[in-house]
Amino acid sequence: MDFNLSRAHLLIQKMMREFTENCVKPIAAETDLTCAYPKETIDQLFRYGVMGMCIPKEYGGADADDLASAIVVEELSKACASTGDIVATHNGLCCDPILKNGTEEQKMKYLPMLSKGKKVGAFALTEPNAGSDSSKGTTTAEDMGDHWLLNGSKIFITNGYVADIIVVFAMTDPSKGNRGISAFIVESSFPGFSVGKHEEKMGLHGSPTAELVFTDCVVPKENLLGPLGKGFKIAMQTLDGGRIGIAAQGLGIAEGAMQEAIEYTKTRVQFGKRISQFQNTQFVFADMALAVEAGQLLTYQAAVLKAAGQPFSKQAAMAKLYTSENAMKITTKALQMFGGYGYTKDYPMERMMRDAKITEIYEGTSEVQRMVIAGALGVN
Amino acid sequence: MKIIVCVKQVPDTSGKVAVNEDGTLNRASMATITNPDDLNAVEAALALKDQTGAEVIVLCMGPPPAEGMLREILARGADRAVLISGREFGGSDTYATSQIISAAIKKIGLGDEDVVFCGRQAIDGDTAQVGSQIAEKLNLPQVSYAADLKKEGNTLTVKRMLEDGYMTIQVQTPCLITCIKELNEPRYMSVAGIFDCYSMPYEVFDYETLKDDPLVDPSTIGLKGSPTNIFKSFTPPQKGVGVMLEGSDKDTCDKLAGTLAAKHII
Numbered sequence: 001m002d003f004n005l006s007r008a009h010l011l012i013q014k015m016m017r018e019f020t021e022n023c024v025k026p027i028a029a030e031t032d033l034t035c036a037y038p039k040e041t042i043d044q045l046f047r048y049g050v051m052g053m054c055i056p057k058e059y060g061g062a063d064a065d066d067l068a069s070a071i072v073v074e075e076l077s078k079a080c081a082s083t084g085d086i087v088a089t090h091n092g093l094c095c096d097p098i099l100k101n102g103t104e105e106q107k108m109k110y111l112p113m114l115s116k117g118k119k120v121g122a123f124a125l126t127e128p129n130a131g132s133d134s135s136k137g138t139t140t141a142e143d144m145g146d147h148w149l150l151n152g153s154k155i156f157i158t159n160g161y162v163a164d165i166i167v168v169f170a171m172t173d174p175s176k177g178n179r180g181i182s183a184f185i186v187e188s189s190f191p192g193f194s195v196g197k198h199e200e201k202m203g204l205h206g207s208p209t210a211e212l213v214f215t216d217c218v219v220p221k222e223n224l225l226g227p228l229g230k231g232f233k234i235a236m237q238t239l240d241g242g243r244i245g246i247a248a249q250g251l252g253i254a255e256g257a258m259q260e261a262i263e264y265t266k267t268r269v270q271f272g273k274r275i276s277q278f279q280n281t282q283f284v285f286a287d288m289a290l291a292v293e294a295g296q297l298l299t300y301q302a303a304v305l306k307a308a309g310q311p312f313s314k315q316a317a318m319a320k321l322y323t324s325e326n327a328m329k330i331t332t333k334a335l336q337m338f339g340g341y342g343y344t345k346d347y348p349m350e351r352m353m354r355d356a357k358i359t360e361i362y363e364g365t366s367e368v369q370r371m372v373i374a375g376a377l378g379v380n
Numbered sequence: 381m382k383i384i385v386c387v388k389q390v391p392d393t394s395g396k397v398a399v400n401e402d403g404t405l406n407r408a409s410m411a412t413i414t415n416p417d418d419l420n421a422v423e424a425a426l427a428l429k430d431q432t433g434a435e436v437i438v439l440c441m442g443p444p445p446a447e448g449m450l451r452e453i454l455a456r457g458a459d460r461a462v463l464i465s466g467r468e469f470g471g472s473d474t475y476a477t478s479q480i481i482s483a484a485i486k487k488i489g490l491g492d493e494d495v496v497f498c499g500r501q502a503i504d505g506d507t508a509q510v511g512s513q514i515a516e517k518l519n520l521p522q523v524s525y526a527a528d529l530k531k532e533g534n535t536l537t538v539k540r541m542l543e544d545g546y547m548t549i550q551v552q553t554p555c556l557i558t559c560i561k562e563l564n565e566p567r568y569m570s571v572a573g574i575f576d577c578y579s580m581p582y583e584v585f586d587y588e589t590l591k592d593d594p595l596v597d598p599s600t601i602g603l604k605g606s607p608t609n610i611f612k613s614f615t616p617p618q619k620g621v622g623v624m625l626e627g628s629d630k631d632t633c634d635k636l637a638g639t640l641a642a643k644h645i646i
Contacts, residue, residue, distance in 0.1 A: 008574050011455060015569040049571035062572035 003297075005071075012068045016075035019048070025079035031206035032351045037162055038083055038206050043118065045087060052095050052115030059111035061095075066241070066303040070248040074299070077252025078259070081355035082206030084252055088245030089158040090114070093363075094121025097167050097238040098185065101226035110165055110185060122163035123242075124154035124186075124212050125235050132368050134169075135178045135232060139214060141170035147221055148184065150214040153196060156362070160210025161195045164188050167238075168214070169231045181231035185223045192217030203354030240313045241306055242363045243320040247299040250323035250359040251292065254330040257352045258288045261334035264347075268338075281337065288330050295323035314376035321369035324359035331356040381434035382494040383425040384485055386511070387418040387453065389446045390504045399613045405504065407443075414449050417499025419566040420559040424529060425497050426457045426567065432531070435459045437488060441469060441481055447582070454580045455573035456566075462488065466586040471603025474505070478513030479600045483593035484585050485518060493534050496556040500525060508558070515556040517595060523551050527562040 005013065023041055031038050045051045054069055055061025069091055077084030095114050098106060113119040130136040139152025150170055157166075166186045173180035186193060196211030226234045262285060265276040275281050298319035305312035335342035335349040342349040360366045374380070391397065391410040398406035414422075425436045438453045440446050441464040450461035464484050472480065485496060496518075498511030508524075515522035527546065528539035536555060540547045541562055551557075569577075590596045599605050623639070625632050640646045 007451075007578060011452065011569060011574045011577070012571065014452075015455075015571075015574065019568050047570075048568055049573075053571045057572070062570070062575060064571050064575055068571070068575075 005067075009067055009071060012064070012071050013075065015048075016050075016072050019044075020075050020079045024076060024083055028080035028083075028206075029345070029348060029351065031080060031082060032203075033205070033345070035200075035205040037208045038080070038086075039162075041083055042086060042120070046115075046118045049115070050087060051090055051118075051120075052111070054091060055095055055099060055111045055115045059099075059107055060115040060117070061111065062115075066244060066307040067300060070244055070299055070303040073245050073248035074252040074255070074296075077249045078256035080206065081249055081253050081352070081359075082204045084249045085204055085207040085358075086120075086159060088242070088249055089123065090121045092242040092245040093123030093158075093238055094163075094165060094167055096241055097123070097183065097225065097234055100237070101183070101234050102185075103222075105222065106185060106225065114165060119164035120159050120162050122157055122159040122166040122212075123238065124157050124166050124168045125239075126154060126156050127152070128155055132365060134235060135181065137169060137171060137181065139168070139170040140174070141172050141182060141184060141219070143172070148219040148224070150184065150186070150192070150217040150219055152214055154212045154214075155197075156199065157210055157212050158207055158362075160212055161198055161208045166212065167225060168212075169235050170214075172228055172231075176229065178232040179229045181235070182228050183225040183231040183234045184219050185225050186214075186217065186219055190217055190219060202357060203351065204358055239363055240316050243316040243369075244299060244302045244306060244312075246359055246363045247295070247302065247316065247319035247323045250320070250327035250356065251295045251299050253327045253352055253356050253359065254288070254292050254295065254323065257327075257331045257334035257349065257356075258285065258292060260348060260352075261285070261337040265337055275337070284333055284337070288333065291322075291326040291330060295319065295326055298322050314373055317364070317369040317372035317376075320359075320364065321366055321373070324356075325366060327356040327359050328353075381432055382488075382491060383428055383434050383436045384488060384490070384494070384496045385418070385421050385425045385436065385438050385453075385458070386481060386496065386498045386514070387422065387438055387440045387449070388415045388499070388502045388504075389413070389440065389442050389449045390415045390502050393503055397615045399615070405613055412445075412449070414452070415499050415502045415504075417501060417503075417559060417561060419499075420561050420563045421497035421499045421557075422453055422456060422458065423564040423566040424526070424557070424559050425495075427564065428495070428531060429457065429459075437462060439481065439484060439488070440464065441472075441477060441484075444584075450582065451577045452569060454577040454582075455569035457570070457573060460581040460583075462583045462585055464585045464590070466588075468587040468598070468602050471606060472601060473606035473608035474507050474509040474513060475607055476601045476605045478510050478517055479595045479605070480590065481510065482514050482517040483590045483595040485514065486593060486595075487585065487590060490518070490520075490554045492554060494554045495531075495536070496520065496554070498556065498558045500558045500560045511556060511558040518556070520554055520556045521551050522556040522558070523549060524558040526557045526559050529557065529563065 049062040053062045053064040057063045073084045073088045114121050127137045142149045168184045168186045172182040192215050194213045196213045199209040268275045302312050302315040302319045331353040389412045392413045395411050398409045400406045429436050436458040437460045438458045439462045501508035523538045525540045526538045527541040530537045534553045536551050
């Protein structure tokens, strides 16, 4: 058992630290304040091969692995969870299911667009009445002979109003329940596709979340992703992998908040001492560091298992559950270290705390993660 | 077309500087970085590669651990790396270093349209001598302090930054250019570059590789071949905190003049 990162993973970490420090951190507060999609940053991440990084070279990617992908999201999220989210969604929820389930023609067409072609990806499963119970979706896809006709709407879609290519789940046979769901690759330029409401959220202000509306949306026959009726399975498998990205995001937010708080307590003087000199401060940081390190081990383990083609569903759920709940706890305690200053927008703590909350909710709530873990234990 | 970029691994001066008893730098105990100006030289080479498809060869003289830095430059987009390394080369000053690097460049070979890029100077010695010495020894035209650069055919138009202005000159290839930070913004490593860099062409030139070149003579390389002797290296004591005067009125000026006069500076 080797707990050391490989030479390549260390370089990915180094590159992303430098990139985040120079290009992401300086605009994180403004991105949050203005709710602006960080387009320039994402363009740069395309340029350096971060967007679509796990796509094999023959399809235009960098042939990176899942651990590298997790490290990227972790490092970005230390300074800006919105940027981490955009990347995690593109790589984990759009590129990955096309790579794993696409036909050769689909891979040749879409994967180069999602890497070298700078097209942003999204994943559309959730509907107003189908959240955690995602099998209850009502968006339909009707077989019209030479094309599919999609009708319905999807909500809370990350990258929603910037995405060019979206993996969409729709009922092809409502009588079959889960087995009646199929997956489709939809381009935002297809007739009948439109973007609905842009969500105003508590946090992740730079991450563009929107409703997607399909009104007699014409999807070519060949854009069915995977076999007919296997959409639910594809969605669940994709979310298993996507959870590693969210685990990395939660981990990054926690690490970023802890680091900010450590620096602050070394300079803030109260009662004649730097507050880092108080034992309470030291013990709080010791506990934070413990949770960060444990979360990192869980996250990296899940990523390594996925890369090796081994079962990872339980480990990904554990990693996501652990790091997201700790992201919330750690940002809360880190903000407390700043006292009143932490509650103001002069410091990044309130943003980090707002951003942390979503990690306990999306790509499976904490409760869903516990269901997955209990299921893996055979407790039912 | 070929572009050779000379780079140096230097101590990270944002950390603590460690000095050996004999006055030389204790490099082993200090964190290292790629010399900042050299990254501008790398970027200049990669930008020319983007434009012309030239091959970029990165060249470094240093101890074996400098391989890590060279791999990082391959990950930024260079095609080939050469490390010049050998006990015989240890302790070289700028004169001896430029003898050895010049021999290595001759070994790689420089064609009619090729260019050598160097950083202006390294942050450890701050001499700014090696680039120019290489040009002299290879009989190449050189342009120092490049702040802007264009290549058309075999002609490079270079804007040099001087203390009191700019000088734009044209030079024919093959030539040597030393680069400053105003020239460009160095790119990051790319993900694909990172996953490829350890399988890319990497060579080590040792004494055996270069010994047949007349520039590499025991009397002109290493500590023995170095005319420079280091008397002492030390971390300068911290200066006291300065005093800030604010305002552009006469009173403030009088106060400034009075303070300087009291210290016998004026």
